[in-house]
Amino acid sequence: MATDEELATRVAAGDEQALAELLRRYERSLSSFVYRHTGGRDVEDLYQETWLRVVRHAESFDPTRKFSTWLFQIAVNLCRDWRRRPPPEPAEPEDRPVAADTKRVDASIDAERLLDELSDEQREVVILRYYQDLRERDVAEILDLPTGTVKSRMHKALRKLSKIVEEQNG
Amino acid sequence: MAENPSGENAGDGLRAMLRDAGCSEELAGSVAQSLDWPVDCGAERWAGAVLNSAAPVLEERARRVWRRQMSGIMVAAMTTLPLWLVAGAYTIGLVYEALCGVVPTAVATYVVSTYAVIGLGVVGATYALIPVVIGRSRDRMAFARTWEVAR
Numbered sequence: 512m513a514t515d516e517e518l519a520t521r522v523a524a525g526d527e528q529a530l531a532e533l534l535r536r537y538e539r540s541l542s543s544f545v546y547r548h549t550g551g552r553d554v555e556d557l558y559q560e561t562w563l564r565v566v567r568h569a570e571s572f573d574p575t576r577k578f579s580t581w582l583f584q585i586a587v588n589l590c591r592d593w594r595r596r597p598p599p600e601p602a603e604p605e606d607r608p609v610a611a612d613t614k615r616v617d618a619s620i621d622a623e624r625l626l627d628e629l630s631d632e633q634r635e636v637v638i639l640r641y642y643q644d645l646r647e648r649d650v651a652e653i654l655d656l657p658t659g660t661v662k663s664r665m666h667k668a669l670r671k672l673s674k675i676v677e678e679q680n681g
Numbered sequence: 682m683a684e685n686p687s688g689e690n691a692g693d694g695l696r697a698m699l700r701d702a703g704c705s706e707e708l709a710g711s712v713a714q715s716l717d718w719p720v721d722c723g724a725e726r727w728a729g730a731v732l733n734s735a736a737p738v739l740e741e742r743a744r745r746v747w748r749r750q751m752s753g754i755m756v757a758a759m760t761t762l763p764l765w766l767v768a769g770a771y772t773i774g775l776v777y778e779a780l781c782g783v784v785p786t787a788v789a790t791y792v793v794s795t796y797a798v799i800g801l802g803v804v805g806a807t808y809a810l811i812p813v814v815i816g817r818s819r820d821r822m823a824f825a826r827t828w829e830v831a832r
Contacts, residue, residue: 525743530735534728542724554722559731566735570742622718641695641716669702669712676712 515578523569530566537579540643541586547638548590550623557593561586583643583653587635594631628675633668640665751815758811762804769800 513521513529515536521529545557564585572581626634639650640661647665651658695716699709773793780789 522739523742524746525739525741527732527736527739530739531728531732534731535725538724538728539721542722542727543720546720546722547718555727558722558724558727559734562731563734563738566738622716625715641698642718644694665698666702669699669704672716673699673702673704673708673712676715677708680711 516574516576519565519569519572519578519581520574522566523572530562533565533578534562537582541582544583544586544638544643545590547623547626547642548586548635549593550627553593557586557589561589564589577649577652579645580649580652583639583645584655587639587653591631625672625675629668629671633664633671636661636664637668637672747815751812754811754815758808762808765804769797769804773797773800 513532515533518526518529518533522533541561542554542558545561546554549557561582565582568585572578626637629637635654636650639645639653640647645653647658647661650656651661654661656664695713696706696709699712700706704712773796776796777789777793780792784792
């Protein structure tokens with residue numbers, strides 16, 4: 512079975528099947544990352560733009576690096592650009608994920624509100640480290656930070672979150 | 682509900698991280714529960730749109746790779762062409778001399794010129810087939826990759 516890096520090299524040579532396979536492998540993790548980063552707004556656009564950038568820049572991809580790190584680096588940059596844009600008109604996110612029961616919707620709103628209390632830098636670290644379950648050194652590479660900074664941001668973020676939850680629980 | 686890049690559940694390491702951050706077991710449980718955020722955007726629906734948008738770039742790139750392969754092979758083939766021609770002419774000269782000793786000159790000329798025409802035809806056809814062979818091997822490689830990916 513071809514590795515992600517081999518598939519990325521094939522994409523650089525114009526192989527559509529390799530791109531389809533990468534899409535399949537990362538559809539869930541990338542879309543949920545973008546969703547959590549933007550709170551469910553413009554997910555489809557950002558998801559597609561991430562892949563188009565992958566295709567456009569595939570020739571500059573270094574196969575000795577991890578493809579997942581490179582992919583999430585592109586996604587992080589796009590999400591950061593998205594956050595810098597003027598805020599959209601107040602409306603419910605169009606593509607809130609399917610949550611059949613009210614409990615699940617409540618849970619997602621709780622988590623979203625909770626993460627909104629964090630700074631952008633802290634939120635990125637929590638999403639990548641916790642929700643995407645990436646290793647600290649991968650998160651550090653994606654965010655172009657020293658591993659120590661990732662650790663301290665994660666630590667501060669968790670302290671903040673636990674403080675908020677503690678206050679909420681009374 | 683952590684996920685690794687392949688989209689599989691990776692187990693909850695958050696409680697341990699929270700304990701490291703100085704939280705009690707009970708608080709760690711509450712935070713972990715509050716952060717539980719299952720997301721399923723149905724991204725499989727978007728793959729077609731991505732592939733459609735990427736198709737022109739991929740086609741152009743595949744064409745460029747093919748042209749690069751073609752030019753490399755053609756350069757190698759053209760470099761050796763004079764060698765083949767010289768070797769062919771030398772052989773024809775030898776055959777002509779040998780034939781002149783046993784048959785009339787007119788017959789020797791006819792035989793040798795026929796041989797030369799056939800030889801040139803074969804060399805020409807071989808060179809003309811190079812792009813066809815490269816194109817077919819590219820298609821076979823694409824099929825093999827599709828097969829491997831499908832597995």
